[in-house]
Amino acid sequence: xxxxxxxxxxxxxxxxxxxxxxxxxxxxxxxxxxxxxxxxxxxxxxxxxxxxxxxxxxxxxxxxxxxxxxxxxxxxxxxxxxxxxxxxxxxxxxxxxxxxxxxxxxxxxxxxx
Amino acid sequence: xxxxxxxxxxxxxxxxxxxxxxxxxxxxxxxxxxxxxxxxxxxxxxxxxxxxxxxxxxxxxxxxxxxxxxxxxxxxxxxxxxxxxxxxxxxxxxxxxxxxxxxxxxxx
Numbered sequence: 474x475x476x477x478x479x480x481x482x483x484x485x486x487x488x489x490x491x492x493x494x495x496x497x498x499x500x501x502x503x504x505x506x507x508x509x510x511x512x513x514x515x516x517x518x519x520x521x522x523x524x525x526x527x528x529x530x531x532x533x534x535x536x537x538x539x540x541x542x543x544x545x546x547x548x549x550x551x552x553x554x555x556x557x558x559x560x561x562x563x564x565x566x567x568x569x570x571x572x573x574x575x576x577x578x579x580x581x582x583x584x585x586x
Numbered sequence: 587x588x589x590x591x592x593x594x595x596x597x598x599x600x601x602x603x604x605x606x607x608x609x610x611x612x613x614x615x616x617x618x619x620x621x622x623x624x625x626x627x628x629x630x631x632x633x634x635x636x637x638x639x640x641x642x643x644x645x646x647x648x649x650x651x652x653x654x655x656x657x658x659x660x661x662x663x664x665x666x667x668x669x670x671x672x673x674x675x676x677x678x679x680x681x682x683x684x685x686x687x688x689x690x691x692x693x694x
Contacts, residue, residue, distance in 0.1 A: 506682065515590075515674055515684035516630065529681045563629055565682070574620045575682050577629040 477502075477578035479564050485584045486554050494549040494581045498566030504528075505547040506575060507539060508563040516563055522547050554585045589613060590677050592685035599692055605662040607688050609675030612656065619651055621660045622674040624687065630674055634660060665692045 478497045486492050498505050504523045508516035518531035522541035541547045545566075551558055561582050565575035591610045599605045607621075618637050622630035636642045636649040636658070648661040658677075662669055672687040 508684075513686075515592075515686040518681055518683060521681055531681075561629075567682075574618075574622075574632040574635050574676070574678075576632070577622075580629045 477564055477566050477576050479562075479578035479581050481581060482579065483582045483584075485586060488554055488556060488585055490554050491550065491552045492554060492583060494551075494562050494564075494583070495546070496548070496564030496566075496578060497546045498564075499576045502566035502568050502576070503545050504567045505541060505545065506565045506567070507547070507549045508565065509533070509558075510561040510563055510580075512560075519549070551583075556585050559583060559585045588685075589683045590675055590685040592673075592675050592688050594686055595689040596691050597688055599665050599690070601665060601667060601692055601694050603665050603692075605665045605669065605690055605692070607660040607662075607673050607675075607690065609658045609660075609685055610656055611658065611675075611677045611683075613677065613679050614653075614656065616677045616679050618678040619649070619658045620676040620678070620682070621647075621649060621658075622676060622684075624672045624674055626671075662690075665690075667692050667694055 480495045506521040507519040510516045521529040525541045536552045538550045561580045563580045564578045567575045621634040624630045634649040636651045642649045646663045650659045672689045674687045675685040
């Protein structure tokens with residue numbers, strides 16, 4: 474049973490560039506949430522996708538956008554990168570009806586220089 | 587007030603001791619509560635979930651929930667050096683919200 478897979482694992486981008494991160498949820502999960510985790514901090518909720526719609530959004534600017542595909546996989550896009558966007562980006566999948574915890578992928582380490 | 591609050595630590599305990607980790611939350615409608623363990627540079631791993639008041643035990647781990655006090659705790663018995671990690675408390679309302687985590691250090 475494949476867990477949550479994220480790609481790429483590491484990424485270095487220049488300030489002002491755009492980046493796309495990808496996530497495939499755990500088999501049987503239909504909801505994908507994205508988190509940003511800065512060093513020494515807890516994961517911060519970015520947004521959640523269900524049935525290809527953004528269902529919830531955290532306190533992040535519009536530079537952060539996403540998409541969910543019919544196969545439940547998801548992308549996170551960040552435009553006009555800032556140095557402060559350097560963080561570990563985590564994707565988590567869940568099945569809402571189960572009211573359970575989320576399963577996390579291994580994350581994408583983004584460094585903006 | 588933060589939605590989920592934890593003491594950042596570090597909490598240092600000797601091997602074999604009980605480690606006690608605490609968390610408070612602000613949203614009274616929260617229904618499900620989780621503890622995740624995160625090793626340095628890795629992603630969070632779910633170790634305990636609890637939904638009703640009282641204690642829930644799983645091996646060396648015990649989660650405790652008090653909804654009236656809006657308080658969740660995690661006890662780790664017979665702590666091992668391999669338990670050294672950051673422990674994240676998470677509360678699910680309509681999304682999963684995390685605290686900043688408590689760093690636990692277990693020394694031999």
